[in-house]
Structures are given as C-alpha cells and as structure tokens.
Amino acid sequence: MKREGQIKVDSENLFPIIKKWLYSDKDIFVREMIANACDAVKKYQSLCLIGEAQDDGAKPRIDIVLDKDAKTLTFSDNGIGMTEEEVEKYITQIAFSGAQEFLEKYKDKTDADAGIIGHFGLGFYSAYMAADTVEIQTLSYQSNAAPVRWESDGSHTYEISDGTRTQRGTDIILHVSEDGKEFLDEYKLRSILRKYCKFMPYEIFLSVAGADKKDEEEKPINNTTPLWLKAPKDCTTEEYEDFYRETFTDMNLPLFWIHLNVDYPFRLKGILYFPKQTDKLQVMPGEIKLFSNQVYIADNIKEVVPEFLMLLKGVIDCPDLPLNVSRSFLQNDGEVAKISKHITKKVADKLTSVFKNERKEYESYWDDISPFIKFGCIKDEKFYERVKDIMLYKTIHDEYKTFAELPKQGDKVYYVSSMDVQAQYVKMFKDNGLDAVILEHNIDTHFVSFLEYKETDTKFVRIDSEIGEALKSEGDDNNEELIALFKDALGIEKLTVQAQSLKTTETPAIITINEYERRMNDISQIYGNMFGTAGPVSETLIVNTQNDIVKKLPALDTESQTLLCKHIYDLALISQRKLSAEELDSFIARSVQVMAIAAK
Numbered sequence: 001m002k003r004e005g006q007i008k009v010d011s012e013n014l015f016p017i018i019k020k021w022l023y024s025d026k027d028i029f030v031r032e033m034i035a036n037a038c039d040a041v042k043k044y045q046s047l048c049l050i051g052e053a054q055d056d057g058a059k060p061r062i063d064i065v066l067d068k069d070a071k072t073l074t075f076s077d078n079g080i081g082m083t084e085e086e087v088e089k090y091i092t093q094i095a096f097s098g099a100q101e102f103l104e105k106y107k108d109k110t111d112a113d114a115g116i117i118g119h120f121g122l123g124f125y126s127a128y129m130a131a132d133t134v135e136i137q138t139l140s141y142q143s144n145a146a147p148v149r150w151e152s153d154g155s156h157t158y159e160i161s162d163g164t165r166t167q168r169g170t171d172i173i174l175h176v177s178e179d180g181k182e183f184l185d186e187y188k189l190r191s192i193l194r195k196y197c198k199f200m201p202y203e204i205f206l207s208v209a210g211a212d213k214k215d216e217e218e219k220p221i222n223n224t225t226p227l228w229l230k231a232p233k234d235c236t237t238e239e240y241e242d243f244y245r246e247t248f249t250d251m252n253l254p255l256f257w258i259h260l261n262v263d264y265p266f267r268l269k270g271i272l273y274f275p276k277q278t279d280k281l282q283v284m285p286g287e288i289k290l291f292s293n294q295v296y297i298a299d300n301i302k303e304v305v306p307e308f309l310m311l312l313k314g315v316i317d318c319p320d321l322p323l324n325v326s327r328s329f330l331q332n333d334g335e336v337a338k339i340s341k342h343i344t345k346k347v348a349d350k351l352t353s354v355f356k357n358e359r360k361e362y363e364s365y366w367d368d369i370s371p372f373i374k375f376g377c378i379k380d381e382k383f384y385e386r387v388k389d390i391m392l393y394k395t396i397h398d399e400y401k402t403f404a405e406l407p408k409q410g411d412k413v414y415y416v417s418s419m420d421v422q423a424q425y426v427k428m429f430k431d432n433g434l435d436a437v438i439l440e441h442n443i444d445t446h447f448v449s450f451l452e453y454k455e456t457d458t459k460f461v462r463i464d465s466e467i468g469e470a471l472k473s474e475g476d477d478n479n480e481e482l483i484a485l486f487k488d489a490l491g492i493e494k495l496t497v498q499a500q501s502l503k504t505t506e507t508p509a510i511i512t513i514n515e516y517e518r519r520m521n522d523i524s525q526i527y528g529n530m531f532g533t534a535g536p537v538s539e540t541l542i543v544n545t546q547n548d549i550v551k552k553l554p555a556l557d558t559e560s561q562t563l564l565c566k567h568i569y570d571l572a573l574i575s576q577r578k579l580s581a582e583e584l585d586s587f588i589a590r591s592v593q594v595m596a597i598a599a600k
Contacts, residue, residue: 027183029130031196032123033075033172034204035295037062040079040170041202044141047080053141056168060202061220064193067209068184071176073130077202078169081140084148084160091124091136091150092158127172128154130180137163138170190221196296198247199226199315226294228269228315232259244273248287248313252276255365258350260316266339270316272309272347277368286310291317303336306344308376308383316343344376348386355390363400366392374447384454393437396426403455407435409468412461415439415448424575425463428504434470436463449519464576465515467500467542475501475545482543485553489565496540508547509572514538539576541569560597567594 041060047053058078065074082090127134136150147163165171176184183189186208197204203220227235227243244254254273262268275286288305290297294317300310304321318339351373355362373391377384392400395407396416406413414429414436416422429436439448448460479499486497517537543550549568553561570587573579579587 026129026180027192028196029126030183030189030192031295032126033174034062034064034197034200036123036172037075037077037079037170038200038202038295040077040081042079044078044080044168047141053080058167062200062202062204064189064204064206065209066184066186066189066206069210071181071184073174073176073183073189075172075174076169078167081145081165081168081170082136082138082148083140083142083145086140087136087138087148087150087160124172127174130176130183131174132177133175135173135175136170137165137173139163139165139168141168193221198222198296199291199294200224201294224294226315226317228259228271228317232261235259240271240273243271244313247289247315248273250275250313254313255368256350256354257314258346260343260346262342266318266320266335266342268316268318268320268339268342270314270318272312272314272316272343274365274369274372275313277371286312286314288312289315290321291315292321293317293319297321304340304343306340306376306380306383308372308379309343309347311372311375344380344383345386347376348383351387352390362390363392366394366400371441371443374441374443378443378446378450381454388454393439395435395437396429397435401437406437406458408458409434409470411457412459412468413437414461414463414468415444416463417444421577422462422464422575424507424510428471428502428507428510429463432471432503434468445519461515462513462518464510464512465518466512467502467510471503473501473503473546477501477545479543479545481554482545482550485561486541486543486565486569489562490541490569494538496538497543498540499543499545501546502542502544503546504544505546505548507544508549508568509541509543511572511576512540512542513576541572543568563590563593563597566590 041062044053045060048055061078063074063076065072065076067074131154133151133153137147138150139145139147147165149161149163150158151160152158174180183192186206190206193204193206198221200222201224203224204222205218206221223246227239240257240259241253244250244257252275254275256274258272260268260270260272272288286309288300288310290299290301290304302310304316304318320335321339351369354365370392373387377387377391389402389404391403393403393406394400396419401407414434416426416436416438417440419426419438419440426436428434452458452460477500482499483497487495490497514537521537545551549564553564556564567587567590570579570583570590573583574587
C-alpha cells in the first residue's frame with residue numbers, strides 16, 4: 001500500500017546547523033545583515049522607479065550602532081520595511097527568500113536583479129551565530145502600514161507585537177551572546193566591515209552608543225562606487241593607482257592593469273593588477289578578491305580565477321556566479337568554467353596588446369611579469385598557445401628576444417641560471433661574440449623542460465653543461481699525456497678529464513656538468529628532496545691546451561705539476577660552485593705555495 005507524507009523541519013533542531021555549519025566564518029553574519037539591508041534599500045528604489053512607491057527624498061543609508069553597555073549590535077536601514085504579514089512570511093519561514101519572491105514578482109518591471117543580493121532566505125538567521133536573542137523593529141513603506149516588532153531567542157517560538165519605528169525601514173537588533181562578545185569590540189567590528197562591506201552599494205555608517213561625538217563630518221565606512229564600476233575609458237592612471245593602494249595597502253605601484261567590463265554572455269567587471277615582484281627568485285603570492293553585486297565573497301577562489309592568475313592582485317565582481325547558500329563557495333556550474341576561461345583570455349589579450357603597441361615598455365615589465373607568465377604556461381597549455389609569440393627571453397647582452405629570435409647554435413639554446421656563479425662562462429661567450437639567455441628564476445627549472453616538451457626542435461643547454469663548437473679552436477685536443485697528468489695529480493676516480501683547444505687563452509680549465517643529472521638535482525632540491533636525495537652530478541674537467549700555464553706543465557717537476565694541477569682544478573670549481581670548508585682550506589694553503597713559487 002502506497003501513501004504520501006510531508007517532510008517536517010523542526011526549526012529548533014535546524015538552528016544549531018545554521019549556526020555551526022552553514023557559514024565558514026563566524027564573523028560573516030555582519031555581511032549577511034548588511035546585505036539584507038542593501039536588498040531592502042534596492043527594493044524600495046525599484047518600486048519608486050515604477051511608481052509603486054513614493055520617493056520621500058531620503059538618501060539611502062545603513063547604520064550600525066554598537067552599544068557595549070546594552071551588549072547589542074543594531075543594523076538599521078531605510079529601505080522597503082515589512083508589514084506584519086511580511087514578517088510572518090519572510091522571517092518565520094526558514095529558507096523562504098523574500099528577495100527571490102520580489103524578483104519573480106517584478107522581473108518584467110524593474111532592473112532589481114542587477115542589485116538584489118539575497119536568494120536563499122537564510123542570511124537573517126546567521127545573526128544567531130553571535131546573538132542569543134534577535135529583535136526586529138520594522139515599518140513598511142506602505143502608507144497605511146503599522147510598525148511591527150518581532151523577537152525570538154532562536155528556538156521554535158517567537159513574539160510579534162506592535163513596533164515603535166516611525167520611519168520606513170528595518171532595525172535588526174542583536175542581543176550579543178557570551179560567545180559573541182568579541183564583536184562588541186569597535187576595532188574588531190571595523191575590521192570586519194572593511195573586509196566584507198568596503199564596497200557595498202549604499203553608504204554604511206558606524207557609531208558607538210555613548211561615545212563623544214566631535215564636530216566632524218559624518219563619513220561612511222565604505223566606497224559605494226568602486227573603480228571597477230566605471231567604464232575603462234573614464235578611468236585615469238591616478239585613479240587606478242589610488243584604488244590599488246586603497247584595496248591592497250601596497251605602496252609599490254603596480255606595473256599595469258587589466259580592466260574587465262563584460263555584459264554578455266555573463267556580467268563581469270573587475271580590475272586585475274600586475275604587481276611588481278620584490279623577490280627575484282620566488283614568486284610572490286597575489287590576492288584576487290571576489291565580489292557579487294559589490295558584496296565580498298572570498299579571496300582567491302580557484303574555480304573562478306585560475307591558479308596562475310592568483311599571482312596577480314585584483315577584484316572581480318560577477319553577479320552571475322552560482323553561489324551556494326552560504327555565499328562562501330561556488331556550486332559546480334558550467335558557467336564558472338566559462339567565466340574562468342574568459343578571464344584568462346582577457347589577460348592574454350592585454351599582454352598581446354602591450355607587446356604589439358608598447359614593446360619597449362613591455363620589455364621593462366618583463367623581469368617582473370615573466371614568472372607569472374611562465375607559471376601560467378606550465379599550468380594552462382591554451383594560455384601558452386596564446387602568449388608564446390609574445391614571451392621574451394633576456395640575453396647576456398641585455399637584449400630581449402622572442403623565441404623565434406633566440407640565439408641558437410644548431411638546435412641548441414644556451415642559457416645562464418646565475419650570472420654570478422657562471423660569470424667565467426658568460427665572459428667566454430661574450431669574448432667570442434656568442435649569446436645565451438638568462439633564466440635565473442626558480443620557476444625556470446621547470447619552464448626549460450616545459451619548453452623542450454612544447455618546442456621539440458629545440459634543446460636548452462646550460463652554459464656550463466658543455467663546450468659548444470663555437471668555443472673550440474683548432475689545436476692539440478685529446479692530449480693523452482696531459483689528461484694522464486691531471487688524473488694522476490687529482491686522484492679523483494669519478495672525474496672525467498678532457499683536453500680541448502679553446503678560443504680563449506686566459507682560462508686554464510673549466511668544468512662542465514651533465515645537463516640531465518643537474519636538472520634532476522635542481523628539481524629534487526626545490527621539493528626538499530621529498531623524493532629522495534639526488535645522486536652526485538657527473539663533472540668533466542676540460543683542460544685548455546691553448547693556455548700558457550697548461551702548455552708549460554709537462555716541463556715542470558712532479559711536485560710543481562701536482563700543485564698546479566690541483567690549483568687549476570680548484571679555480572675551475574670556484575667558477576662552478578662554492579667550495580666546501582675543507583676544499584677552501586686546501587685552496588688557501590695551496591695559493592700560498594703558488595705565491596711562494598712565483599716569488600722566487
């Protein structure tokens with residue numbers, strides 16, 4: 001036998017769930033109270049526009065009053081207000097959205113959907129996260145309406161009676177609980193308001209009951225017309241920079257910015273700033289603030305902003321985001337992916353525009369923005385395809401070149417990972433009219449491998465990994481006597497020794513290291529050897545047969561040969577890496593011996 005029933009929800013059991021699990025942060029109730037107040041004001045304005053309400057000329061505003069003695073927080077608006085019937089309908093029915101009903105009723109008459117925030121009918125109940133008892137005093141805009149008072153301690157019961165409010169609008173009075181007393185601290189409350197309400201659409205004023213009022217002009221705590229709402233053509237450089245400082249308290253001015261202004265296929269506005277990187281080795285994290293109708297949602301939501309774009313700083317306001325009931329997280333929705341892809345495309349378009357129209361200025365930015373772009377390429381291959389032709393590579397001659405312009409020796413591009421450590425090799429290249437690119441950032445360890453994966457016809461070789469044909473000259477290569485001399489003197493079994501005739505005569509020897517092994521070693525160190533300690537990197541000592549000291553070695557006595565071979569090896573090591581304490585002690589002692597010989 002089949003029968004139907006109705007699921008019942010006990011509000012007394014539902015309140016603990018709302019208080020503990022619906023919202024991720026306890027302080028979010030402040031945002032919800034003010035968001036509801038904004039909706040009330042927006043509804044009243046919408047009705048005035050279509051002639052269903054009489055505009056009395058009062059300027060829209062929201063007031064917050066902190067009363068430490070009474071232990072109350074009052075959120076007051078001069079919006080649409082409520083009748084007793086509406087209080088019964090909207091407040092006492094959990095998850096019944098008055099905002100949603102309003103939108104349905106007036107969807108063909110007003111533009112309220114462009115500013116209405118509430119959708120789920122649960123925001124009001126976040127008040128019980130900080131309050132034992134919540135009281136409402138409200139008066140509807142309707143001419144024949146009477147003021148209404150509502151009060152509940154969060155149980156399944158409430159009281160409703162005649163109210164005392166004399167002007168349209170609503171007061172929400174929170175009688176703060178012991179657990180919520182932290183919110184009676186003015187400094188903390190201001191901090192929360194700055195976090196959630198800095199750009200809400202109506203002026204918000206905070207006052208403290210009993211505080212001495214000075215003869216100062218009353219100022220709202222928020223900016224109701226943030227810069228992202230203006231058309232890009234109407235914004236000045238000074239305004240962009242001021243907004244950046246105001247929003248991110250960063251005294252380093254941004255390099256440049258992208259102003260997003262999209263109306264179709266979704267509504268999206270915002271400004272993304274490219275910050276100046278203060279650390280040349282590490283990528284400094286950015287901060288993307290997400291808003292919906294000027295209401296702060298969260299920072300760095302990866303579903304909307306791709307991970308690599310989080311190295312930027314900026315604000316994005318998208319009313320069409322499919323938020324969940326707590327307005328803290330996004331629902332899984334195909335629209336989110338479209339928004340994310342659109343933002344990525346806009347960033348690529350902006351970079352391309354700057355590159356094509358302001359190449360010199362683009363080059364001046366490159367050292368700061370290259371880590372972000374490289375990270376983006378590694379994370380998103382579509383992004384790489386969009387920007388690969390505008391990526392620059394700085395050379396050892398301080399020139400910026402695209403991939404197509406890179407200096408190559410055959411299919412190889414030589415690069416430098418440290419201009420200081422590899423200075424000797426750089427000098428050899430410069431002296432011989434050769435070029436190499438500088439890839440000094442930590443991310444370049446990964447980026448080089450990524451480039452080889454994408455550009456299969458090109459091999460990247462660090463400048464100290466091998467001696468290219470362009471550095472070799474005709475001469476006595478593979479001198480077995482010389483190789484044996486160094487091997488015997490050094491006694492290092494795993495060291496490979498070669499004799500090469502190099503174009504430079506000043507350098508007696510250099511060391512090259514295996515490119516693949518070194519890359520594996522670098523990656524292992526970046527990840528803290530979490531996959532095990534990398535093995536030793538194979539080294540090759542290349543003795544320069546064109547050097548005058550090397551030429552004289554065979555004619556010296558055995559003691560002098562050993563001394564100079566070891567000294568030449570140490571000099572080559574210094575050009576490659578730091579000496580260990582033991583190696584340094586030996587080098588200093590040997591240097592004294594060499595000076596003593598030279599002084600004879």
